[in-house]
Amino acid sequence: MLAALLVMALGAVVLGAVLGFAAVKFRVEGDPLTEKIDAILPQTQCGQCGFPGCKPYAAAMAKGEADINQCPPGGDEGIRKLADLLGREYKPLSAEHGVEKPKALAVIDEQRCIGCTLCIQACPVDAIVGAAKQMHTVIAVQCTGCELCVPVCPVDCIDMVPVAENITTWKWKYPVVAIKPVTTH
Amino acid sequence: MQLFDFNGGVTPDYHKEASTQSPIAVSPAPTFLVIPLHQSIGGTPRPLVSAGDRVLKGQRIGAADGDMSSAIHASTSGHVVAVEMRRMPHPSGLSALCVVIKADGRDEWIARQSFDYRSHTAAETRDYLRDAGVVGLGGAVFPTHLKMSPGKGDKLDTLIINGAECEPFITCDDLLMRERAEAIIQGVVILRDLLAAGRVLVGIEDNKPQAVAAMTAAVQAGGHQDMAVVAVPTRYPAGGAKQLIRVLTGIEVPHGKRSTDYGVQCFNVGTAHAIHEAINLGQPLISRIVTVAGNVAAPRNYEVLLGTSMEALLTQSQPLPDTDRLIMGGPMMGVSLPSKDVPVVKATNCILAGSKKLFPPPPPEMPCIRCGECATACPADLQPFELYWFSRAKIFGKAQEYHLFDCIECGCCSYVCPSHIPLVDYYRFAKSEIWANESEKAAADQAREQYEFRQLREAREAQEKAARLAARTAAGRAAATNALAVASDATSDATPAAAPVAKSATTPATEPAQTPSPQAALIAAALERARAQQVQPANTTNLTPEQQAEIAAIEARRAQIRAQAHPHLPPDD
Amino acid sequence: MTSYIFIVLGAVLVNNVVFVRILGLCPFMGVSKKLETAIGMGAATTFVLTMACGTSYLIDRWLLMPNQLEYLRTLSFIVTIAAIVQLTELVIQKTSPMLHQVLGIYLPLITTNCAVLGVPLLNIGMQHNLVESLLFGFGGAVGFTLAMILFAGIRERLEGADVPVHFRGTAIAMITAGLMSLAFMGFAGLDKYK
Numbered sequence: 001m002l003a004a005l006l007v008m009a010l011g012a013v014v015l016g017a018v019l020g021f022a023a024v025k026f027r028v029e030g031d032p033l034t035e036k037i038d039a040i041l042p043q044t045q046c047g048q049c050g051f052p053g054c055k056p057y058a059a060a061m062a063k064g065e066a067d068i069n070q071c072p073p074g075g076d077e078g079i080r081k082l083a084d085l086l087g088r089e090y091k092p093l094s095a096e097h098g099v100e101k102p103k104a105l106a107v108i109d110e111q112r113c114i115g116c117t118l119c120i121q122a123c124p125v126d127a128i129v130g131a132a133k134q135m136h137t138v139i140a141v142q143c144t145g146c147e148l149c150v151p152v153c154p155v156d157c158i159d160m161v162p163v164a165e166n167i168t169t170w171k172w173k174y175p176v177v178a179i180k181p182v183t184t185h
Numbered sequence: 186m187q188l189f190d191f192n193g194g195v196t197p198d199y200h201k202e203a204s205t206q207s208p209i210a211v212s213p214a215p216t217f218l219v220i221p222l223h224q225s226i227g228g229t230p231r232p233l234v235s236a237g238d239r240v241l242k243g244q245r246i247g248a249a250d251g252d253m254s255s256a257i258h259a260s261t262s263g264h265v266v267a268v269e270m271r272r273m274p275h276p277s278g279l280s281a282l283c284v285v286i287k288a289d290g291r292d293e294w295i296a297r298q299s300f301d302y303r304s305h306t307a308a309e310t311r312d313y314l315r316d317a318g319v320v321g322l323g324g325a326v327f328p329t330h331l332k333m334s335p336g337k338g339d340k341l342d343t344l345i346i347n348g349a350e351c352e353p354f355i356t357c358d359d360l361l362m363r364e365r366a367e368a369i370i371q372g373v374v375i376l377r378d379l380l381a382a383g384r385v386l387v388g389i390e391d392n393k394p395q396a397v398a399a400m401t402a403a404v405q406a407g408g409h410q411d412m413a414v415v416a417v418p419t420r421y422p423a424g425g426a427k428q429l430i431r432v433l434t435g436i437e438v439p440h441g442k443r444s445t446d447y448g449v450q451c452f453n454v455g456t457a458h459a460i461h462e463a464i465n466l467g468q469p470l471i472s473r474i475v476t477v478a479g480n481v482a483a484p485r486n487y488e489v490l491l492g493t494s495m496e497a498l499l500t501q502s503q504p505l506p507d508t509d510r511l512i513m514g515g516p517m518m519g520v521s522l523p524s525k526d527v528p529v530v531k532a533t534n535c536i537l538a539g540s541k542k543l544f545p546p547p548p549p550e551m552p553c554i555r556c557g558e559c560a561t562a563c564p565a566d567l568q569p570f571e572l573y574w575f576s577r578a579k580i581f582g583k584a585q586e587y588h589l590f591d592c593i594e595c596g597c598c599s600y601v602c603p604s605h606i607p608l609v610d611y612y613r614f615a616k617s618e619i620w621a622n623e624s625e626k627a628a629a630d631q632a633r634e635q636y637e638f639r640q641l642r643e644a645r646e647a648q649e650k651a652a653r654l655a656a657r658t659a660a661g662r663a664a665a666t667n668a669l670a671v672a673s674d675a676t677s678d679a680t681p682a683a684a685p686v687a688k689s690a691t692t693p694a695t696e697p698a699q700t701p702s703p704q705a706a707l708i709a710a711a712l713e714r715a716r717a718q719q720v721q722p723a724n725t726t727n728l729t730p731e732q733q734a735e736i737a738a739i740e741a742r743r744a745q746i747r748a749q750a751h752p753h754l755p756p757d758d
Numbered sequence: 759m760t761s762y763i764f765i766v767l768g769a770v771l772v773n774n775v776v777f778v779r780i781l782g783l784c785p786f787m788g789v790s791k792k793l794e795t796a797i798g799m800g801a802a803t804t805f806v807l808t809m810a811c812g813t814s815y816l817i818d819r820w821l822l823m824p825n826q827l828e829y830l831r832t833l834s835f836i837v838t839i840a841a842i843v844q845l846t847e848l849v850i851q852k853t854s855p856m857l858h859q860v861l862g863i864y865l866p867l868i869t870t871n872c873a874v875l876g877v878p879l880l881n882i883g884m885q886h887n888l889v890e891s892l893l894f895g896f897g898g899a900v901g902f903t904l905a906m907i908l909f910a911g912i913r914e915r916l917e918g919a920d921v922p923v924h925f926r927g928t929a930i931a932m933i934t935a936g937l938m939s940l941a942f943m944g945f946a947g948l949d950k951y952k
Binding site for chain 1: 223273275279281550610620621
């Protein structure tokens with residue numbers, strides 16, 4: 001009995017020492033998993049997930065503190081990719097974090113803009129240009145459609161305009177077989 | 186000359202005789218021309234005209250947007266009616282920005298001047314071709330000036346001129362070679378000189394003996410020893426650039442490489458003709474030869490001004506009453522157009538009228554039986570069945586691993602498939618999904634970069650602000666101490682009590698500076714400065730009692746508004 | 759020398775851990791959806807299993823047997839395996855972040871892989887010496903990797919195949935695994951040449 005305890009204790013001490021040493025010796029900074037998750041997220045930086053940006057949400061997911069279904073802009077496809085990467089079960093988008101919407105861009109109604117710079121401060125990707133008491137405008141190619149500028153505008157001059165399909169963004173559709181009614185004689 | 190062979194390919198019915206019976210007809214200039222700005226691969230050109238402007242034939246109306254783009258010109262003289270969205274000859278039926286010109290019937294040219302490419306640098310010649318709107322006229326509309334670099338080294342081994350025209354029904358290149366062989370050869374000479382090509386091979390499928398004869402005669406008449414016209418075996422798709430290169434030179438351009446890496450470059454005969462017109466005659470690309478065939482009474486080739494309505498063109502060939510659709514391009518690679526009311530563009534090599542009788546609707550798609558016919562037929566040496574499975578299951582990464590993007594969409598696999606699977610439709614779907622994903626990814630990467638930069642900048646600004654504040658506090662503290670000392674000494678009028686108060690207030694500010702808590706010192710100094718400023722407000726001295734009253738009233742009103750607007754905030758917010 | 763070859767070959771094919779001994783089925787079904795992860799998991803398991811067989815042999819030979827503590831085998835082996843897995847993870851993370859990224863969360867999963875415990879226990883039962891133990895562990899792990907890779911290759915094809923709706927996912931994977939298991943039973947015939 002004593003021998004058994006001693007052997008197990010010895011094993012525990014030796015293995016613990018080795019692992020403890022290795023943990024110090026092979027310490028790594030940074031978290032590659034966070035980077036991988038971050039690469040899947042749509043980078044709208046909208047904060048709908050409850051975190052102040054995509055990277056913090058990715059870090060929370062990597063630590064297991066956040067669920068994978070909190071990103072409305074990423075949509076269903078994003079959740080599937082995250083489930084795939086993290087080996088978690090797919091679940092539908094959580095309703096409390098929002099709904100998946102078609103991509104839209106912020107457009108400032110320049111007649112109404114009073115030049116308060118509040119939207120410039122709110123934009124997480126510096127996609128709005130302007131100066132105090134001057135008209136502001138959105139750089140369309142840089143806008144992620146996060147809607148963060150909409151609530152801060154004191155005169156409600158920012159609209160979210162859905163992105164229309166044009167010749168260059170048009171996609172070939174998935175081939176479908178036309179179902180023909182069976183003719184009976 | 187030894188010819189080589191490419192794997193796969195099919196031999197469909199060619200239906201080329203009907204449209205080669207009569208010479209090229211000049212399609213009359215229509216009253217209204219709709220000229221799309223986006224007609225080639227690359228960025229959309231910027232419109233240079235606006236409604237009401239008068240334009241001349243050949244005048245540039247769209248400037249190339251960057252080097253990847255190509256310019257657009259007015260096809261005839263007249264007035265610009267509008268620059269607006271019009272339906273495009275595109276399978277989507279979507280609209281794009283077009284310049285609508287009302288022709289004045291005078292067909293008045295701009296001043297045309299030939300371009301002496303020998304006395305200009307290669308870069309200048311490329312810019313000239315870009316501004317002349319010359320693009321590949323074989324159907325892919327790739328800007329020609331981008332293909333004008335010789336590649337590795339400063340010379341090209343072989344320049345290939347593609348007159349194969351392998352797709353059924355299409356005969357525009359055939360007729361062009363028969364009727365304008367001299368002009369084509371002059372264009373080829375320019376290409377040869379610009380690319381410093383060692384030899385030129387003109388590849389023509391052997392079902393076009395008249396074109397071969399005409400081109401051979403033109404080469405001999407010009408006395409070009411380094412050019413050869415070669416009849417290649419007729420097999421679809423011998424006119425594919427990689428396939429023709431393989432047949433003529435035996436070089437197989439592998440995945441991810443360009444033909445110039447192997448000293449070969451390929452141009453269409455129509456492109457060579459356009460280069461001749463642009464450089465020797467000073468005429469930009471404003472018209473092209475279009476075959477009108479299929480379900481029409483009089484199939485024929487027309488020289489058409491770009492921007493002419495397809496419907497108007499089709500009417501000249503008298504479409505049969507059962508015509509139910511319009512295909513741009515040939516039956517193998519062409520796309521069905523949702524409307525007839527679209528303009529002829531640079532990519533329009535053929536307009537094919539279709540009917541149920543001529544192109545019966547495909548039988549229903551059956552399951553893949555793994556017969557491998559598609560792999561045998563594939564001229565790009567791909568495995569179409571793998572691409573099909575992965576595209577269908579939307580496993581795009583795997584489809585790319587199987588080189589989906591080497592697929593030239595020639596349609597051989599669909600043609601031979603015993604299960605009638607529209608394989609190319611699946612590839613097109615997969616390709617556009619992958620492109621969309623890539624552009625989304627690029628946008629996300631850019632957003633991440635911007636976001637991280639913003640965070641960095643905010644952190645830096647906060648740091649700089651703190652540093653500035655610290656510097657100012659230190660300077661301000663010193664200044665305040667000095668000022669107070671000076672004030673107490675100089676102004677005898679100041680009450681004797683004021684100086685000691687100032688002194689006593691300054692002393693605790695200076696004393697704790699030596700103690701281990703510098704923050705407390707800074708706060709004290711700031712408070713002291715604020716107090717000193719309050720003692721002497723700069724713009725409120727010597728006020729009349731009325732002004733005083735007015736200020737008091739304003740202050741009271743302000744406080745009231747504040748209390749109403751922010752009841753939860755302290756009044757001095 | 760030939761006995762060594764037989765040990766390896768026997769462990770890889772004849773007594774394949776997955777298809778014949780039916781061990782380690784959880785990672786076999788769970789991590790075989792993609793070829794890359796299957797290869798990564800196989801590689802990690804190969805390293806861990808080889809090490810585990812050697813170490814467990816040493817522990818058994820020099821620690822447990824002299825003290826008549828054979829009944830502690832399962833317990834001590836599990837502890838050892840867990841420690842080896844942890845150590846491997848730390849070392850890989852430091853020396854090759856790329857490989858660590860590929861293996862991802864599958865590395866710690868090896869701890870709970872029954873094949874990794876089963877093979878050392880079988881190994882002790884077969885009374886191999888140290889070299890034979892290492893070879894047996896290596897062979898078993900290669901067998902596991904082989905099964906993983908073959909299965910992952912098939913599952914990648916299954917993704918794009920016309921599987922009847924009710925058989926999609928795990929159901930068709932189970933059927934496939936059963937068929938492969940039947941096929942591997944055929945290797946039992948190799949025994950005749952022993």
